[in-house]
Amino acid sequence: MALHRLTTITVGVPDVAAAAAFYREFGLAEHAPGTFETSAGGEQLRLLPATRRGLVELGIGADDPDDLARIARALDKLGMAASADGTALQAVEPVTGLAITVTITPRTSAPAAERVTCNAPGRIERANRPAEGVLRNDPVRPIKLSHVAIASPDHEATIRFFTDGIGFAVSDRPAFGAFMRCSEDHHNLAVQMGPGTFLHHTAWEVADVDEVGRGGGAMIGADPARHVWGLGRHAIGSNFFWYLCDPAGNFAEYVSDLDRITDAGAYEPPMWAGPQMVRAWAPPMPPEFLAPRDLGEVLGELLS
Numbered sequence: 001m002a003l004h005r006l007t008t009i010t011v012g013v014p015d016v017a018a019a020a021a022f023y024r025e026f027g028l029a030e031h032a033p034g035t036f037e038t039s040a041g042g043e044q045l046r047l048l049p050a051t052r053r054g055l056v057e058l059g060i061g062a063d064d065p066d067d068l069a070r071i072a073r074a075l076d077k078l079g080m081a082a083s084a085d086g087t088a089l090q091a092v093e094p095v096t097g098l099a100i101t102v103t104i105t106p107r108t109s110a111p112a113a114e115r116v117t118c119n120a121p122g123r124i125e126r127a128n129r130p131a132e133g134v135l136r137n138d139p140v141r142p143i144k145l146s147h148v149a150i151a152s153p154d155h156e157a158t159i160r161f162f163t164d165g166i167g168f169a170v171s172d173r174p175a176f177g178a179f180m181r182c183s184e185d186h187h188n189l190a191v192q193m194g195p196g197t198f199l200h201h202t203a204w205e206v207a208d209v210d211e212v213g214r215g216g217g218a219m220i221g222a223d224p225a226r227h228v229w230g231l232g233r234h235a236i237g238s239n240f241f242w243y244l245c246d247p248a249g250n251f252a253e254y255v256s257d258l259d260r261i262t263d264a265g266a267y268e269p270p271m272w273a274g275p276q277m278v279r280a281w282a283p284p285m286p287p288e289f290l291a292p293r294d295l296g297e298v299l300g301e302l303l304s
């Protein structure tokens with residue numbers, strides 16, 4: 001029938017123990033060493049030792065064997081190989097070397113989040129009591145893996161692999177890349193142009209903006225050097241965000257209120273222009289958001 005979600009990502013890091021400590025603190029549950037679960041998505045992150053940080057594998061969930069057959073045919077048409085059995089298909093995106101595994105797996109659904117109230121002039125939703133978000137004191141726990149963003153030195157070819165080959169739908173297509181989905185989420189994968197291949201960020205969905213703020217605040221309260229950018233709201237996708245940096249240099253984003261596309265025919269991407277497309281409102285974007293601290297290493301590897 002269709003692709004329906006991201007399943008698990010594998011991220012390579014030079015120091016697995018340090019990265020694992022970060023993601024435990026970020027709110028993921030480590031159910032085996034280096035393997036993490038979200039509250040509604042099951043196992044969604046594996047850390048592997050690697051000489052340089054990067055996304056090693058992207059897992060995608062599909063409904064049935066017809067989906068795997070369709071992907072195998074589409075990749076063949078593009079001149080790309082795939083290996084498949086009755087339950088999974090494996091391929092490699094040729095520009096970035098990213099391994100893709102599409103698995104037939106049941107759909108998951110997160111329990112409906114608590115409806116939070118919001119007072120405004122002329123509209124009282126909550127009287128005689130404080131806001132729900134200010135009374136929370138439990139640790140923030142991401143509900144599911146929302147999306148990943150990667151840079152590719154030939155982003156058009158990488159985007160084609162995911163749209164024409166794997167079957168992602170394009171939600172927004174700014175000049176610098178594409179925001180693509182394999183579910184009703186506005187984007188599960190963003191591919192941007194880059195001087196080399198690198199993982200820009202992984203993004204983890206929490207219930208609401210209070211959870212984004214509580215999570216980001218706790219992470220930089222423990223170590224201010226983790227702060228990258230936030231709290232803010234993207235225009236593309238509409239989501240609230242706060243980006244943090246893990247010990248390997250990967251950005252990890254808390255996300256809430258991402259757009260959902262339930263009817264592709266009814267969705268018209270706005271004509272975004274200028275920096276507002278990335279930043280509806282937020283503190284100024286730090287340079288490292290566009291050029292991560294280890295970009296020199298990425299470029300060095302290209303030149304060597």
Ligand SMILES: [Fe+2]
Nearest residue numbers: 149201203253
């Ligand atoms: Fe993001």
